[in-house]
Amino acid sequence: MKNIVQINPYLNNKEFKNIFDVTKKTYLTENKETIKFEKRIKNKLKPNFITTYSNWTCGLYACLKILNLKPSDEVIVPNLTFIATINSVLMANLKPVLCEIDNDSLCIDLNKIKKCITKKTKVIIPVHLYGNSCDMDKLIKICKDRNITIIEDSAQAIGSKYKKKFLGTLGDFGGISFYGNKIITTGEGGAVFCKKKSNYKKLYELKNHGRSKKGIFKHNSIGFNFMFTEMQAAIGNEQIKKLDKILKKKEFIYKYYNKNLKEIDKISFKKPTKNCEPVYWFSNIFVKEKTKLINYLKSKKIQTRESFFPLNEQPCFKNHKNIKNLKKNYPVSKRIYNTLISLPSSFDLTKRQLDYIILNIKSFYAKKYRN
Numbered sequence: 001m002k003n004i005v006q007i008n009p010y011l012n013n014k015e016f017k018n019i020f021d022v023t024k025k026t027y028l029t030e031n032k033e034t035i036k037f038e039k040r041i042k043n044k045l046k047p048n049f050i051t052t053y054s055n056w057t058c059g060l061y062a063c064l065k066i067l068n069l070k071p072s073d074e075v076i077v078p079n080l081t082f083i084a085t086i087n088s089v090l091m092a093n094l095k096p097v098l099c100e101i102d103n104d105s106l107c108i109d110l111n112k113i114k115k116c117i118t119k120k121t122k123v124i125i126p127v128h129l130y131g132n133s134c135d136m137d138k139l140i141k142i143c144k145d146r147n148i149t150i151i152e153d154s155a156q157a158i159g160s161k162y163k164k165k166f167l168g169t170l171g172d173f174g175g176i177s178f179y180g181n182k183i184i185t186t187g188e189g190g191a192v193f194c195k196k197k198s199n200y201k202k203l204y205e206l207k208n209h210g211r212s213k214k215g216i217f218k219h220n221s222i223g224f225n226f227m228f229t230e231m232q233a234a235i236g237n238e239q240i241k242k243l244d245k246i247l248k249k250k251e252f253i254y255k256y257y258n259k260n261l262k263e264i265d266k267i268s269f270k271k272p273t274k275n276c277e278p279v280y281w282f283s284n285i286f287v288k289e290k291t292k293l294i295n296y297l298k299s300k301k302i303q304t305r306e307s308f309f310p311l312n313e314q315p316c317f318k319n320h321k322n323i324k325n326l327k328k329n330y331p332v333s334k335r336i337y338n339t340l341i342s343l344p345s346s347f348d349l350t351k352r353q354l355d356y357i358i359l360n361i362k363s364f365y366a367k368k369y370r371n
Contacts, residue, residue, distance in 0.1 A: 010347035033233035047193035049200035052228035056190030064092035107134035128157035131279035184239035186232035254280040282342040307340035
């Protein structure tokens, strides 16, 4: 058996041909192909307004930046997420506030979030980790009652729904990532969603050097270059056509693991949040013997992946003066990090490969617990 990687993008000749056709036109910066891509995402996910960005990290920063907040204003983020979430807050010169995650959803714990809210709280960023969500109705009510902005970090959740509406479109802002390991990819890249046209205009200006359109040299505001490219859009316009097919296969992979591993009492799976229809970006299992199982599978040429490292334990944030709640204990975040393994989850996984992975997991537990 050849090496089985944990995740691969699903690309074929259609993407390659589209890139070739676009490059022949020689206009390679954001143009018609990008507009087509944005329209296709809008038709699929139904946001009010959308603009593409060079990546979702910049997009998240932009959502924060256009709110014109003060450096003392606070932004609540979950303690278990990819570091880009909190880095965007720091880049916007705001004060991140860490909040524990929920053991079942792996998303921000809404029972603990109220203790994190102060008069300075201006934004909450729920991260839809691994395609699942928190109770969005409850979060929306919390924020509406206190005039707090919601920015949904849906980087890993394209196609996920809450009460039949796509995640990323429920809050004031939201966004998805097209990084190379995401459900669909453009290599790098992201899309930013918002409810109001006025915010859309600000988001576009911010990514376009502070101007409302290209080719003019009087700038209404200070902006940056966070533009998309036609080559990214060329890939994206083929990838978006494959989205339903990819999601269906990833659900099959997750359910196949679940069906064949659920009888092992040392392995557990998480259930989705009520009212959420998650996508299965990665197929995750939870075990006490994480490191030993990872190493065993590696010896069998099976690549896995650990969870994100808790933010409060990140070496780069040690004694960081601008991060609130850094010194608190986060037992759930730590437990999830110590037990979560992401199994191979690529679209092109064959049944033979899946059976081989499952056989070796069963073999590991048979050897470990054999009398």
